[in-house]
Each structure stands twice: as C-alpha cells, then as structure tokens.
Amino acid sequence: MNTPSEDYHALLARHDAMRLRRRILAPADTRTDRWTAEAPRAYDGTADQLLISDALPLVAPMEELIADLYRVLFERHPYLRALFPESMAFQQDHLASIFHYLIGNLHHTDELIRVFGQLGRDHRKLGVRPAQFGAFEEALIEALRLRAGIRWTGALEDAWLRMLHLAVSAMVRGADEAIAEPPSWEATVTSHELRAPGLAVLRVRPHQPYTFAAGQYASLESPLLEQAWRPYYLARAPHPDGELEFHVRARGAGGVSDALVHGTRTGGTVRLGAPRGALALPDHLLSADLLLIASGTGWAPMKALLQRIDADRSGVHRVRLLLGHGGPGRAGEEMYDAAGLEAFRRNRPWLTVVTADAGGARFEDTGARSPARQHAFVALSPEAAGTTGAGPEQEVVARLAAAGIPQTHLHLDTAGRGTVTGRSASTTRTGLLSA
Template sequence: MNQYDTYHALLARQDAMRLRRRITAPAPAPARVPAAYGRHPDAYDGAADQRLITANLPLAGPSPELIDRLYDAMFEHHPYLRGLFPESMAFQRAHLEQALRHLIDHLHRPDELRAFCTRLGRDHRKLGVRPVHYEVFEASLAEALRGCAGAGWSRDLEQAWLRMLRFAVAAMVAGAEEALAEPPYWNAVVTGHRLCGPDLAVVHARTAEPYPYRAGQYAHLQTPLLPHAWRPCFLACAPRPDGRLEFHVRGGGADEVFEALVARTGVGDRLRIGPAQGVMTVDGAPDRDVLIVAAGTGWAAAKALLEELERGPRPPRTRLFLSAGTPGDLYDTPALAALEDRCPWLRVVPVLGRDAAADADHAALAEAVARGGDWSAHLAYVSGPPAMASATVRQLSALGVPADRIRHDPLTGADPRRPHRYPHGRPQPGPAVRHAEGPVRP
C-alpha cells in the first residue's frame, strides 16, 4: 500500500469511528467546524461583500497570478501537503480560479451558494480534505491576495474575502459531516471500453458497492495511472438494475487524465468514482414539454435524461438539439437511432458546424435553438462545454424561458481541447439558473 492509500485508509478508519460515536450517542453531535467558520452563517450579507470584492477585482481577483501565489505559499509553509496533489497542477489551478469566480458571482444569493458548497464538501471527502486544511488554505489565500494587491490592499477588502471563504467552508464542512455514512469514493472495475475515434471512448464500469446517482448527474473519475488527479464526466445512462455505469470520455488534448482514460485504459482496469453531483435531473414526471441541448460529450447527460424520461408513464414531447462538427462526430449514433425508433415523443435536430468546440459554433447552436420554436413553456436542459452552455442559456433566457426551468452543469473538462476561461474584470451576476460548477479542492 502506497503513502496515498495509507492516508486514505486512516481517514476511512477515523470516519468509521466518528460514525459509530454518532450512532451510539444519545444526541447527534454537531459538525466540527473551526471557530472561524462558524460565525453567523445565516446572517451573512453576501451582496455587500460581493460589491466590495468586484469593485476591486483589477487590484486583486481570481487570476493565474493569484492561484500561483496561493499554492506557492501553501507548499512553502506546509510542504507535506504537496503529496496530496497530482504531479501536474495545471488543471487544478484553472479549476480553483473558476471556483473562486463562481463564489464571487453568487454571493448575492447566499442560500443557493450554501447549497452548492454543501454539495462541494460532500465531494471533497474523496480528496482526504479535513477542516484543518481549510485553515491552511485561508492563510495562504490571504497571503496571495496581499502579494497581488501590494500597497493597494486594505483590511476591509481582506475581511470581505475571508468572510466569503468562511461562509463557503462552513457549508462544505457541514456537507462532509452529512455524508459521513457514505463512502468518500467508490472502487470500480472497467467492464467495457469502446473507442469511438482516436480521441473518444465509451467506458463501462461496475462498482463493488451500489452507486447512488440520478440521470443527468456527473461524477469525478480517478485512474491509478495518475494518482490524486480527478476529472468530471457525465454519467451516460439512467440507473440500471445491473449497476453498470457508462461514461463518455474525450482525450486528444493536453489533459493527461482524459488521455489515460481514452488510450491507456482497458477492461479489468480499476477506477475510483467520486459521489454523483449535479442538478440537471428529472424531478418526477415532467408536467411540460422538454428541450434538451447538447454538444460534444454533453450527449452523455442527454442520453441519460432521455432514458429516464422513457421510463415514465407518459413521456413528455421532447426536442433534442445535438451539436457536432461533422456527421462523423455524432459518435453514438446506434444508441441515438434506437432511442428515436422506440420513442415517438422524441425529435432529434442535428446541428453541424466546422468545429463543435469553436465559439462560433456554440453561437450557431444557440441560434438554431432560437429558430426551432417557442420554448417559453418548456423545461430546458443544456449539456456540454461551459462556453456552449453559457451561450445557450443566455439565448433561452432572452427567449423567455424562466430561469428556474433552465438546468445545466457546465463542467470544466467537458471538452479538454478548449479549456474554458472566464474573462477578467467585474463579473455580471446572471439569472438564478439552476446550475453547478465542478468542484475544486483547496
């Protein structure tokens, strides 16, 4: 057993002991939240801190420089933590920058942000994160912010950042405590691996224990070829009686994890699967028609949603807009054709372009959806790269689809050929769309 496995085995033993004490205790024990993270979370005025932080983003905001300074400070003061991170930090750094932007963009909706961070804390258990690590992260972030801002730094601005972080961490710690009875991750064996092109694979796996999830959700995968490195992938099927899971993985870029899952993984290999996440799910029998917009491996989530709708007593009329660069890029056509044949309530509209990952083609997809009909009374699902999801959500909002009926989970890494980067500058909070970003470890 290597050092990484030993560490997680000790954490699992500690969690088992804590769970036993909770079960046998006369009253539930409160979550162990560091004192700094437990101060009046319900009374938090996130909108005020958002105004102060966004007004000073040119001085100190989420940026590659800030993230570099943060990790430099963390590993300089606590070298042992470096062993808990993957060898390559590129994905991690970009993902943390995106997560900080997400926090800032949603500070004016603390209830939504608290729910998001609670889910994040549940997922972070797979990384071996403990409350003390958040304290180290806070100190490193404060040092990085002061370094970026220089003489322009102020105590008020620092306190706004720390209040934001502590609000998020309190919810994350609570989420981890609530999930104490479930595994931090599930061990799985690859039972099928089908190449659909030089850079795309459909991977089937089965876990040793039942894996709970809902159609439309995603999970993070880890291959033993690259320890500590987790990547998000949509589950491409509704829950099945045999417990078989399906993931669609695209490599062909600079990301070593996706490349390993596509080109260096085969039947019999082992995987680790994090807890299922995401809000792009079907809540009972939909009482209205459904619109699904998917691009790239976002088809995986669309496929799972269609399987779930098919199970219902009266599947709703559903329109699927499926974007691809060329007809050959529609890689799962047998499954799509089978769904069309047996589902008279489903209509599929292919949208072809030069490059399904290009910004211009994301705009073309959104425009095709706009021309396709009146969607204001529909329940909409959007699945694909973040830039595509953002363009489509903006279009649907402009067409009158209420925000609470647009669901999407834009995953960093959904198309690794074009990593998504938010522009610098003041963020403009959008509508209260039901969505979530992929998690990030501190």
C-alpha cells in the same frame, strides 16, 4: 499492493465510519465530535466586498498571490503537497477564479453558503480534512502580507478572514452533512471501446452501490493522474446490473480525458465522486413535452434521459431530440453512437430526432406546437463553439427564449466548464485547498 493514495483514502473512510458511529450512538446533547461544524452564518458582506475590491491592486496580480500562497503552504506543511496533482497550473487558475467569485458575490452570502456547502461535500473525495483549512488560512494571510507589505492593514486582514471563514465554514458543514455518504467509489472498468479517433465509451462497475439519477454527471479520477478529477455525464440510466457508462473525448493535453481514452483498459480501475448535476428529470415531467438538445459527448446524458423516459409507461410522451455535431471541424463527422440511437428510435413513435448544427439550429423550427409548455434540457460538448462570442450554453438559452420557452423551463448545468457558479459548484479540480 496498495498505493499511498489508496491507503490514505482507506484510512479516511475508516475514520469517517467511526465518526458516524459515534454520532449515532451518542445522545444529541452530549456529542462532542471535534470537527462537527456549526451552521455557517450569513452576514452583510457588502462592506467587506468594497474594502477587499478597492485594495486588490495591493496584492495583484491574483495569479502571483496564489503562487505565493501555495509556496508558503507547502514550505510549512510539506505533507499537503500529496493532496494536489503533479501540475499546479490548473489548480492555481481555479483558485484564482474562486477568489474572484467570492469577492464578486460577497453581497450574496446566503448563495455563497449554498455553493460552498456543495464544494465541501465534493472535497471529501480529495481527502481534505477540516484541520487543513487552518493551514490554508495561515498561508493565505502570509501571502497577502508579503504582497501588500507596509500597506497591509488590520481592517483588510479582518475582511479577508471573514470572507474566508464564510466559505470554509460552509465547506466543513457540507462535508459533515455528507458523512454517511462514501467520499468516493472505486470501480472496475468492464468495457473500453474506441468509437472514433480519440473518443471512448467506458463501462465501469462500482464496488459499492452507486445511487444516481439519469441526467447527472460524476467526477472521475484515473490512477494514472492521482488527485486530478474531471466530470463526465453518466450515459446510462440506473440499471439492475449496476454498470455505469461514460463517453470521453481525449483533448490532447495529457489530462484525465486522455488517460481514460488512451491509458485505460478493461479490468483497470477508476475512482468516482458523488453524482451531481441539474439535468435529472423530475417525475412530474415524465409526461410533458420535452426538447432535448445535445452536441458531441453531450449526447451522453440525453441517452440516459431517453432510457429513463422509455422505462416509464405512465404518460404520453412527446420528445424531440435536437442533435448537433461536436464542435468546430466536426460538422461532417457521423454521430459516434448513431447505431445505438437508431436502434432506440425504432418503435418509439413518441421520439423525433432532428439532426442539426449545434451553433446554427433554428429551435423555433423543431416542430414544437406549444413552446410555452415545453421543457428543454441542454447538454453541449465542451468542444462546441458559440457563434456570437458567448458560451455555447448561453447562446442556446438565448435562442430558446426567443423561440418562446420560459426561463423556468430550461434545464442545464455547466459540468466540465471549469468555473464556479451558482449552477455548478462541483466542477473539476476546484476548491479552496485541494485540486
């Protein structure tokens, strides 16, 4: 028997299929699909940015504004509560981050359109429909009015609405452009292996074809925590058998990672979002000098990239893999996939493996003869810690730059960091309406 969530997503899939069929069959000048979005229009948001920023104390703190927003939303539209995970704390924190990001970047509206277009594509897996953004807008305005009281003005309301319309129209447009793509993929767990305490290697087989590139990541949902998603790197290059591999470390917080490590068994199911990420290897770099830097479960995308490189025999590869441990307290831990790495390294003279502390490695000593020509790919475990107070990726980027590698040759994304940035707009449980 299907769960209500499974029935809902099956209904959405049929609805999107009918929309796509109507779009294909209808002449271009007569298509009247109610939810076909017009292209979002960028505008000079500097004035709105200043107005909203100056008046933020009227509705602060942001966390209480968000709490009021969801209270109003669920009181007016109780059915929307099912689109969210049971605990709202994570979602509320991320929505607050999104509003700060919107306000802080309203003078770069072209970039906002790109970022929120990606968010719209990713929101399809959550079951969000364009009409539901109207309910969100009404709840936001009501929450703003309640918090500001008599100090609320029509000019402020118009500025917030323009900002919201920019983001929402980009999301609706992004979702509309991805209508031919499944909103999500059901997959069967074909293997679940504990490699270390709290760390599992999962193999899954999607029920439909799943096209991705080595180095990308996918968001996963466990049936134990419906509507809660977390991104994980794909640890295997595309293979004819269609199986995908993920490396998951439990965090002890009762979230998606814990459910996948401790509550998932062979024969179970998971749901996948569309592949995303900035670590895919372009064809023109297959014969370039490469530096791969990973720690902890950041080894997963590097494993996929090495398989991709190995499958291409057209170039002469010089690849160095700098492999660190998974974070504080793990310096003495053996790499959880050491046997697989050692087997791969044999008879591949183009690969050099350097084992180092992820926070203290000297990148200038990795043996690179010409840093200016190298391309570096970086994926650090979420548990890795920087030594300067900066984020671990930022610290690595600074050290690579100091070693002579140009900024344009650095490849990384922030999968799993839980923030909305220009580099990663598809992080887990992030969005204007749903988690």
